[in-house]
Amino acid sequence: MAAPELAVPDLAINRRLTVLPMQEFYTSGHRTCQGCESALVMRYMAKVAGPRTLVTGTTGCMYVANTSYNSTPWALPWAHTQLGAAGSSAVGTAAALKALMRKGKIADERINVIAFCSDGGGGDMGLAALSAAMQETRYNLLILLYDNESYANTDIQASGMTPWGAVTAFTPSGSEKRITHHRWKKNVPALLMAGHPQGRYFANTSSGFAMDLMEKVRTALDIDGPTFVQTHDPCPKGWDFDPRKSHELAILAVQCGITVLWDCLDGELRYQGISRQMVDGRLRRRPVAEYLRRQGRFAHFADEDIDYFQSQIDQMWEQWILPGVVRIGQTPHRTLPTSSSLPQATEPVPGPAAAVGGGNRG
Amino acid sequence: MTTIQETAPGGRVVPTDREEIITGCDAVAQALRLLDVDVLAGYPIRPYDSVMTAVSKMIANGEMDAEFIVAESEHSQFEIGKHASLVGARSFIGSSGVGWMYGMEALVVTASLRLPVVALVGNRALDDPGAFGVEHNDAMMVRDTGWLLYWVETAQEALDMTLMAYRVGEDKRVMLPCALSMDGAFLTHSQHIVRVPDAEAVRQFVPPYDLGDRRFHPDNPISVAPQFNEDWVMEARRQSDAAMRRARAVITEATEDFGRVFGRGPADPFIDTYRMEDAEYALLGMGTVGMVGKVAVDRMREAGKKVGFVRVKWFRPFPQPELRSVLRNVKGAGIVDRDYSFGSSSYGGVLYTEVAAALFPEDRRPVIVPFIAGLGGREVSVENMAEMQEAVEQAVARGERDATCQWIGVRGPESDPRYETSKLNETAEGSAR
Numbered sequence: 197m198a199a200p201e202l203a204v205p206d207l208a209i210n211r212r213l214t215v216l217p218m219q220e221f222y223t224s225g226h227r228t229c230q231g232c233e234s235a236l237v238m239r240y241m242a243k244v245a246g247p248r249t250l251v252t253g254t255t256g257c258m259y260v261a262n263t264s265y266n267s268t269p270w271a272l273p274w275a276h277t278q279l280g281a282a283g284s285s286a287v288g289t290a291a292a293l294k295a296l297m298r299k300g301k302i303a304d305e306r307i308n309v310i311a312f313c314s315d316g317g318g319g320d321m322g323l324a325a326l327s328a329a330m331q332e333t334r335y336n337l338l339i340l341l342y343d344n345e346s347y348a349n350t351d352i353q354a355s356g357m358t359p360w361g362a363v364t365a366f367t368p369s370g371s372e373k374r375i376t377h378h379r380w381k382k383n384v385p386a387l388l389m390a391g392h393p394q395g396r397y398f399a400n401t402s403s404g405f406a407m408d409l410m411e412k413v414r415t416a417l418d419i420d421g422p423t424f425v426q427t428h429d430p431c432p433k434g435w436d437f438d439p440r441k442s443h444e445l446a447i448l449a450v451q452c453g454i455t456v457l458w459d460c461l462d463g464e465l466r467y468q469g470i471s472r473q474m475v476d477g478r479l480r481r482r483p484v485a486e487y488l489r490r491q492g493r494f495a496h497f498a499d500e501d502i503d504y505f506q507s508q509i510d511q512m513w514e515q516w517i518l519p520g521v522v523r524i525g526q527t528p529h530r531t532l533p534t535s536s537s538l539p540q541a542t543e544p545v546p547g548p549a550a551a552v553g554g555g556n557r558g
Numbered sequence: 559m560t561t562i563q564e565t566a567p568g569g570r571v572v573p574t575d576r577e578e579i580i581t582g583c584d585a586v587a588q589a590l591r592l593l594d595v596d597v598l599a600g601y602p603i604r605p606y607d608s609v610m611t612a613v614s615k616m617i618a619n620g621e622m623d624a625e626f627i628v629a630e631s632e633h634s635q636f637e638i639g640k641h642a643s644l645v646g647a648r649s650f651i652g653s654s655g656v657g658w659m660y661g662m663e664a665l666v667v668t669a670s671l672r673l674p675v676v677a678l679v680g681n682r683a684l685d686d687p688g689a690f691g692v693e694h695n696d697a698m699m700v701r702d703t704g705w706l707l708y709w710v711e712t713a714q715e716a717l718d719m720t721l722m723a724y725r726v727g728e729d730k731r732v733m734l735p736c737a738l739s740m741d742g743a744f745l746t747h748s749q750h751i752v753r754v755p756d757a758e759a760v761r762q763f764v765p766p767y768d769l770g771d772r773r774f775h776p777d778n779p780i781s782v783a784p785q786f787n788e789d790w791v792m793e794a795r796r797q798s799d800a801a802m803r804r805a806r807a808v809i810t811e812a813t814e815d816f817g818r819v820f821g822r823g824p825a826d827p828f829i830d831t832y833r834m835e836d837a838e839y840a841l842l843g844m845g846t847v848g849m850v851g852k853v854a855v856d857r858m859r860e861a862g863k864k865v866g867f868v869r870v871k872w873f874r875p876f877p878q879p880e881l882r883s884v885l886r887n888v889k890g891a892g893i894v895d896r897d898y899s900f901g902s903s904s905y906g907g908v909l910y911t912e913v914a915a916a917l918f919p920e921d922r923r924p925v926i927v928p929f930i931a932g933l934g935g936r937e938v939s940v941e942n943m944a945e946m947q948e949a950v951e952q953a954v955a956r957g958e959r960d961a962t963c964q965w966i967g968v969r970g971p972e973s974d975p976r977y978e979t980s981k982l983n984e985t986a987e988g989s990a991r
Contacts, residue, residue: 264784284638292597301596
């Protein structure tokens with residue numbers, strides 16, 4: 197049963213999407229919660245990917261709530277993969293396509309390979325596999341990490357990407373201890389970008405900014421090699437707020453400077469939308485209290501907790517070398533001399549290790 | 559290298575073979591080249607890793623056209639193999655010991671997704687303490703999950719069974735992954751004379767891999783492995799069970815076909831019997847212990863003992879009819895387990911438990927004595943075999959139908975049959991040593 201050939205605009209890299217296809221490839225048939233932003237992300241992602249796409253997805257909300265047997269929202273081929281296997285499922289799929297096309301066992305054509313994962317599957321358990329995928333420059337693949345900031349399908353437990361202090365099933369607030377989630381959220385897109393110099397595209401976006409998100413997915417798919425896009429998706433069930441406010445919260449997270457819209461194409465870092473205005477000093481951030489106070493998971497916060505949260509966000513914007521991306525805030529800027537003015541490195545003198553390194557490390 | 563040309567029964571000329579002296583791992587690598595495997599994923603752990611070393615060199619030399627991925631863990635390695643197989647690529651993975659354990663989740667779903675990936679398990683002891691040597695517990699861990707499991711004895715068999723693994727696994731009636739178990743060091747790294755068939759014969763024997771309407775491709779927009787829950791899980795499990803049951807006939811058929819195409823092959827697909835025709839006693843084992851067992855049988859025969867050896871080859875599906883038939887007329891059988899299953903019936907190993915269960919409904923069945931030997935790569939010697947035979951004879955003489963497992967080749971106070979109740983074992987000093 198062949199899928200109908202549907203036109204998807206051939207979008208040049210970096211161009212704004214001006215025409216979007218009417219067709220949906222993530223449709224009805226899922227049973228995600230009211231106000232689920234991650235389902236919207238799946239829809240945007242599938243829409244701009246188009247019909248010549250293979251999607252794998254890790255265990256999580258976008259597995260369990262999306263695909264109950266005999267009911268699937270996917271008009272694209274979709275396959276479940278294990279929680280830590282977004283990176284390896286993408287590599288396996290892309291490698292198979294490459295081998296089969298090269299050997300003439302299937303038609304040679306451009307087929308998008310997308311593997312999506314959650315903050316738990318991608319940022320925690322699957323981080324090593326994501327890292328390995330980002331090194332596989334032989335293969336065209338996109339990893340999309342939908343970040344709803346907890347293991348939301350299993351009853352809301354803290355992940356490595358849950359914001360500091362948030363209440364989850366495993367990090368409750370008690371009568372003795374107000375805060376039990378002590379880890380500051382890890383910055384996965386920046387982590388992947390910094391550690392994989394051959395990776396061509398890394399992006400951070402938000403479910404509240406549909407055009408930004410779709411542009412980034414499309415840009416990633418148009419590039420040869422491994423690419424990574426992360427989206428920040430408010431979760432009414434996990435964050436404890438009225439489902440009507442999902443989109444609003446996503447936007448507010450960016451307005452408060454907590455989520456930063458950025459991407460990095462071939463080593464060039466760019467900010468988008470209101471994040472860019474903030475970087476340029478044209479827009480003032482809203483206090484994080486506005487964002488935190490709307491969510492039940494932060495209801496236990498004392499003023500000092502909000503102050504601490506605000507101080508960390510302030511530091512990220514005021515002291516980091518690249519706000520929201522790269523810290524190294526304390527390093528003084530310096531101009532490197534040109535290479536010709538530097539002394540030539542000399543060959544190390546052969547000899548016992550102790551003589552060279554001053555130690556005996558074997 | 560020697561080339562061989564022979565005439566098969568029926569007058570057909572067998573395609574030209576090459577003869578090479580290669581290790582068990584190299585023999586598997588040769589088979590993978592002949593099978594035109596598309597995707598291979600490797601991760602280092604001894605001793606299986608030699609197969610990946612050999613394959614990557616063949617790819618680098620242009621002798622083989624495949625995508626070779628150096629994964630960052632066994633979990634990723636097996637997921638890569640699984641997903642490549644889902645796209646329709648013939649794929650190969652492998653591991654040893656705790657590495658096989660590390661990727662267990664991916665192994666389980668490969669079987670439940672009914673994807674015919676083939677794996678080499680270079681059998682290795684599980685940590686802790688660290689040991690490189692052979693133990694069969696690693697491969698045994700998938701015995702309940704829908705993996706076909708085979709234990710090879712020689713490098714030739716390793717090559718032949720790699721072909722067989724794809725032929726049987728990819729058969730529409732089966733569609734299950736297959737793990738070939740190979741004793742670490744004793745076979746992975748020892749050289750045998752191996753006949754390497756030519757690619758055309760292999761193509762005749764193993765048709766192209768075709769996943770049919772399960773192929774993961776934009777032309778076939780399917781959803782793979784949606785959430786089942788209690789509604790359908792039992793039906794899915796029953797389908798895997800049916801596939802495993804059908805595998806028996808497919809293996810028989812493929813073994814006959816193997817003989818037709820290559821002009822050689824085993825008489826019985828499931829078990830390998832040695833001097834069992836008139837045997838009163840039998841020793842049973844798997845893998846390279848077969849070589850020792852056969853030598854030991856010859857020695858004991860010279861001494862006038864009517865002993866034979868039975869090597870279990872396919873462990874899944876388990877050769878129940880064959881074992882019932884071959885053990886029907888013996889008085890006593892010793893089961894040599896190169897694995898352990900602490901706390902199991904009679905404290906025997908896994909093979910013992912399976913053999914005992916297979917024979918239970920029989921009216922005529924031998925006295926069965928369980929042994930555990932050769933763990934962690936310790937050699938199982940001809941003398942050990944004689945020792946086990948002696949114990950079997952004694953059990954038969956005593957009419958002992960409920961023998962407790964004996965450990966063979968153990969040193970120190972642990973060798974005492976009453977070790978578990980001895981004072982030494984109760985002290986911290988004893989357990990810390």
